Amino acid sequence: MSVELAAPDGPTDPAPSPESLRTQAAAWRNGLTAVTALLAAALIVRGPDDLAELHWTVRLLAGALLLAGFALLVRAILLAATATATAPASHDVASVPRLAVTGLGLVGIAVLGAWLAPAAPAPGKLIQLTYDHGIICGLVSLEPEGYVTVLPDPGQQANRITAKARTLVPISSIHGMTEVGVCEPPATLPTPAP
Known part of the structure; x- marks a missing residue:
């Protein structure tokens, strides 16, 4: 068929x-x-x-x-x-x-x-802290309670005020905080004895 x-x-x-x-x-x-x-x-x-x-x-x-x-x-x-x-x-x-x-x-x-798309994470702001023991500069966090945590910024050139490691600073010992673009020691900072 x-x-x-x-x-x-x-x-x-x-x-x-x-x-x-x-x-x-x-x-x-x-x-x-x-x-x-x-x-x-x-x-x-x-x-x-x-x-x-x-x-x-x-x-x-x-x-x-x-x-x-x-x-x-x-x-x-x-x-x-x-x-x-x-x-x-x-x-x-x-x-x-x-x-x-x-x-x-x-x-x-x-x-x-x-x-x-989500925005890229904003870079942390560098803060220069003046406190009882001198000046320290780095990325700042307000934890743990009662302290300010200063973290080193790997993009910053090492100098005498740049945070070298995670540093806890008691809030009661802070005299001033300033946002800075670069961690540089102020001209009036005394040089510590060796």
């Missing part, structure tokens, strides 16, 4: 005419040029300040995604412009939407990821 397949009722999809392909390509070219210019202008106006507070790996990933997304958008625009100017092949015009959607998706993922 054999099965016969019926022929389709109507003709299969005819190949699009070169003129309709040019019209499609021109529409894609114009639309993508406008969208890409708008996105680029928005990112330039906003500047990198939004990314400045993020961890460097998130900034690097967002930058790579933005670069790849804009490269795909420019490739789609150039492909559409070429198809508009020459006798386009249907597969060339059909690849423009795929490139455009992928490029816009990468740009969207980069922007969304930058919005949702």
